[in-house]
Amino acid sequence: MSSSPSIIPREKLDFGLQGDIPRFWFGGDPFKTRFVDAMSTIFPEGERYFITCVRDFRDQVTDPKLKQEVTDFIRQEGQHGIIHSQFNERLKAQGIDVDKLEGMTRSFLFGFMRRFMPKKHTLASTAACEHLTAIMAQTFFERKEMLASADHRVHAMYAWHAMEEMEHKAVAFDVMQKVAKVGYLRRVYTLVEVTLGFNLQILIYTRLMLKSDGFSRLQRLKMLAKGLWWIYGPGGMFTGNLKPYLHYYKPGFHPWHEAETPSYHRWLEAFNRTGDPIEAGRAVFAGGI
Template sequence: MKQTTITSGYPIVPRTEVDFDLDGDIPRHWFGGDPFKTRFFDAMSTLFPEGEKFFISCVRDYRDQIRDPELQQQVKDFMRQEAQHGRIHKQFNDRLQAQGIRVDRIEAKTRSLLERIRKLMPASFTLAQTAAAEHMTSIMAHSFFERQEVFADADPRIRAMYIWHGVEEIEHKAVAYDVLKNVAKAGYFLRVGVMVYTSVMFPLHVFLILRRMLKADGFSFGQRLGLWARGLRWLYGWNGLFRPLMGHYFAYYRPGFHPWQDGEMLTYQRWASAYAQNGGDAVAAGNAAHAGAA
């Protein structure tokens, strides 16, 4: 059977010279001075270097079976983008290590866990994990960066880093999915079952790391309880961070779902235009994308 892909209007562009001045005077709690908001995104960052390596390996498992030249090129560009994401987040994580956060231990445990999963589970399962995680990160980009208030209080350099990461997640959001469906020939129940698994395990790991970070920050038990109460309301409350994502998230469970059914993204277009106009200045592009959000 011929392998087919549904393409987007966005080319996958590996950008290898991005710089966010991560060695600059970035505050410890860079998200408006809020420890929970800051450490939530910091905790995600600690997972990215090993996570990106995992995603690359899981897609590479099927690379030799791809017959569609367009998908072959998309996989190549996907792997280059993911490698760059891991490199930039490693730079950011070095800041956290200097703050007393044992990022080295977090990365070692993450690496060990992902290695065990790849040894114990079939390649189709780990590829389905990759497709699920790619969907989750891309819908965060769709939602977070279209709403100006979400990152209004964030340090512009870290905001720019996450906007750049989100933009590239949008560009390659269908690659792992297309390999899963058209090359690995995964069925509906594997796809959605692994999405349920990933939807539980990913936030669980983020929260465990976040808890460790708040302890390292020196907050007392009572202070941490208050931070968690306010933070979970910020994440999951009626006007919380994740509520606008739910429609995009549950779309994954439709039998005929494809990532490019979500359509265009105005923030992407603003970012790409500003990035080109400013000679590849990712911070300037991030500021322009944020300023133009609704």
């Protein structure tokens, strides 16, 4: 098992989100832009959900190291929600009904999951989401072509988010295993649940955003057909790291069976040297394959 890096909450970071970021910042591609924008609309409520689900068991954590990791996890996730809320203000200015999308996310996570599912289950779903975000970080930033055409400021925001996900990727999992004593079947079932639900939600939100942008139904269908290959085709955005995704289903799995990726070390060195998350994002891109 690899040794875990330090979990370091980084606050008051400036990504230049008030600048002249193009409406379709992902190489001028509306579908790719709105697909990633859809993820941003989910994050503020999603991060709040993760924090709440881990907090359910916080008082039962006795190990001092894990207790500190939970504290740092909460601070990092809180910052992620803040920064993505700032980014989402840009979407509101473009006419996207972010409040509606966030309300839909909130209704599902807090109106359904938190209301009707056991706390062990919502914690397990949090651990599953953390696994997804950690392996997505590998896909996005180890393969240079994935975000090559993205605006450098948005790239830097997602790079920062991804690197911190790598730092705390085992926290919810350890609370789930060591404190909540969640069994294997619930652990793997929630990953199936989260995988299907997350993908469906992102595609629905993407469609709604493109409709707000004024694209016709036929135009949206053409974008979707092309976009699905980009996401799910061989080596796609979500299929490019299928192997580490499947590792979660192995009995005895732990997130630190796999070390953080090289992009993490590039980002950390650049950020510690410059204190600038945009420069750190550039360093990640420059070192990609």
